[in-house]
Amino acid sequence: MIQVTRSSMPEYEEYCREIKSMWDTHWLTNMGAKHRQLEEDLKSYLDTPNIVLYTNGHLALEDAIAAMRLPEGGEVITTPFTFASTTHAIVRKGLKPVFCDIRTDNFTIDTDKIRGLITERTCAIVPVHVYGNMCNVSEIAKIAEEYRLKVIYDAAHAFGVRYAGESAANFGDVSMFSFHATKVFNTIEGGALCFKDEGLTEEFNDRKNFGIRNPEDVVFVGGNAKMNEFQAAMGICNLRHVDAEIEKRKKADRLYRELLGGVPGIKVPEISPDDAENRHNYAYFPVLFDGFKYDRDEVHERLKGHGVTARKYFYPLTSSFECYRGMDFADPGSTPAAAYAAERILTLPLYADLEAEEVRMICDVILG
Numbered sequence: 001m002i003q004v005t006r007s008s009m010p011e012y013e014e015y016c017r018e019i020k021s022m023w024d025t026h027w028l029t030n031m032g033a034k035h036r037q038l039e040e041d042l043k044s045y046l047d048t049p050n051i052v053l054y055t056n057g058h059l060a061l062e063d064a065i066a067a068m069r070l071p072e073g074g075e076v077i078t079t080p081f082t083f084a085s086t087t088h089a090i091v092r093k094g095l096k097p098v099f100c101d102i103r104t105d106n107f108t109i110d111t112d113k114i115r116g117l118i119t120e121r122t123c124a125i126v127p128v129h130v131y132g133n134m135c136n137v138s139e140i141a142k143i144a145e146e147y148r149l150k151v152i153y154d155a156a157h158a159f160g161v162r163y164a165g166e167s168a169a170n171f172g173d174v175s176m177f178s179f180h181a182t183k184v185f186n187t188i189e190g191g192a193l194c195f196k197d198e199g200l201t202e203e204f205n206d207r208k209n210f211g212i213r214n215p216e217d218v219v220f221v222g223g224n225a226k227m228n229e230f231q232a233a234m235g236i237c238n239l240r241h242v243d244a245e246i247e248k249r250k251k252a253d254r255l256y257r258e259l260l261g262g263v264p265g266i267k268v269p270e271i272s273p274d275d276a277e278n279r280h281n282y283a284y285f286p287v288l289f290d291g292f293k294y295d296r297d298e299v300h301e302r303l304k305g306h307g308v309t310a311r312k313y314f315y316p317l318t319s320s321f322e323c324y325r326g327m328d329f330a331d332p333g334s335t336p337a338a339a340y341a342a343e344r345i346l347t348l349p350l351y352a353d354l355e356a357e358e359v360r361m362i363c364d365v366i367l368g
Contacts, residue, residue, distance in 0.1 A: 002358055004311045006351040007181040008245050010237035018233040027229060031205075034232035038187070041239055045160070048169035048194040052204040053232070057156050057178030057191030059225035061089040063207045064174040064193050065124075067200060068150040070095060074123035079109045080317040081338040082128045086154045087318040090126060098122070099319050101335040105270050106133040107286070107345075110337070114143055124150040129158035129168060131347075132184075132283035133272050137163065137171045144172075152176070155194075159185045160246065162279040163272065169194035179235060184249070184281050185242050187235035190227055248352035249282035250274075252359055256285050256348065259363040265292025266366075284313070285350040287366075288341060296344050299366055306365045313347045 009015070022028060035053060043051050054060035070076070072094045078086060080099045090097045098117050103110045107130045114125065125144060127135040135153070144151045151172035155161075158168040159177055169175050179190030193204055203220075206213050211220030238245075253271075261268050267288040274280045289296045296312070303310050317332050317339060324330035332339050348362060 002308045002349050002354075002362070003351075004309045004313075004347060004349050005182045006353055007186055008184075008238055008241070008352055010234075010241065014237050015234065018237050019230060022229055022233075029226055029228040030209075031226065032229045032232075034229040034236060035227055038227075038232040038235045038239070041236060042192065045239060045242075046169040046194060047167040050195050050198055050201055051169075052193050052201060052208070053227040054191040054193065054208055054225045055227050055231070056189050056225070057176055057180065058085040058089060059208070059223065060191040060193050061085060061152070061154060061176045062093060063204055063223075063225065064152050064176055065089055065093045065095070065126075066207065067203050068124060068152065068173065070123045070150065071121075073121070075119060075121045076124045076126055077114055077117050077122060078126040079128050079338065080319040080332070080335055081107055081130065081314050081341060082154065082318060083156070083314065084318060084321070085156075086126060086128055087321075087324075091324075095123075096121075097126075097318075097329050099329065099331075099335050099338075102130075102338045102341065104337050104341070106272070107131065107269065107341055108133055108135040109140075111136045111139040111143065114140070118143075118147055118149075122147065122149060124152060126152050126154060127172075128154040129156075129161070131269070131271075131286050132157050132161055132281045133270075134158060134161060134163050134168055134171075141171070156180075156183070156191075157283045158281070159183060159283075160242065160279065160281045161272070162277070165277045170196065173197070174200070179231075184246060184283050185235070185238055187227065187231040187238070190231050190235065245352040246281055248354075249350060250280075251356075252350055252354045253282045253285055255356055255359045256350075256363065259360065260287060260366070263292070263367065265290060282350065285348045286313070286345050287348060288344045289346065290344050294366075296346050300346055302365055302368075303362065306361070308349060308362055308365065310349065311347045312342075312345065315342045315345065317342050
């Protein structure tokens with residue numbers, strides 16, 4: 001089987017060397033040496049002033065929302081073209097998602113439509129960087145300043161991405177990264193929050209540790225979202241190799257574009273530039289089928305029949321989820337561009353170890 005992704009891992013011996021000291025210290029969690037090292041390594045790599053690690057990106061996103069002190073029942077403008085976590089985090093924090101449609105070129109939130117959704121109850125925007133493509137961050141910043149809104153980026157897909165010389169970690173009030181096993185950079189499971197306000201560091205550390213500031217002071221009704229030492233050790237190892245991994249992904253991406261670009265009925269979406277000031281991470285390879293001899297679902301089944309797993313990502317829209325049926329915000333018809341994309345998009349296998357002959361085979365199956 002060729003899976004849609006394959007987790008990047010260091011050499012077995014490298015990881016064993018990294019975790020060996022834990023058998024001496026017996027320190028396995030609670031912000032140990034590996035955790036502290038990874039925070040510093042990532043702060044440098046992501047070129048961000050502040051970072052707090054989490055056991056996963058979802059709990060990080062929930063804490064980011066909670067720390068913004070948004071009013072209960074407040075409205076948060078976001079996108080339905082995303083993973084379940086984004087919408088769930090908003091709802092679980094007692095807020096109402098208001099779905100904005102997406103751009104058709106890179107599937108990020110359509111900033112031209114945000115102002116028309118703002119009401120007196122709007123308190124924040126939660127945009128999503130999609131497939132490694134960043135949102136229109138400059139326009140979102142203008143809107144947020146004009147209406148005094150908080151901005152929390154779901155940057156799960158944007159690890160290592162840069163725009164106009166600036167790291168994706170440094171936009172908005174907070175940016176959340178996922179370090180799940182399927183991501184460009186992984187810590188097995190994991191996540192992080194990046195932010196400019198140094199004052200948030202203590203709060204995020206409190207929130208992810210039951211609200212415990214010290215053994216006798218519990219200052220928040222917090223949860224348990226601490227990254228353990230084995231996760232951190234995996235991250236330390238993987239970070240050493242992530243640039244090389246991205247370069248390998250880039251080669252596969254280029255070959256896909258060479259073989260599928262220009263084929264009638266197949267849209268290979270645009271990606272952000274990759275130059276001295278801008279950097280793409282080649283996180284995913286999405287293809288939109290519209291007017292091709294096979295529709296998206298037929299291509300999915302053809303690939304499956306040849307041992308290739310592709311993913312309908314993102315499908316369905318979060319506004320179509322069964323758990324939200326009957327709620328006043330759950331109307332897929334209000335975001336026609338997102339609905340159009342969700343019905344036609346397919347992400348093809350893309351990972352560092354994907355061989356050129358495998359890419360050619362996948363394209364042959366699609367075009368055959």
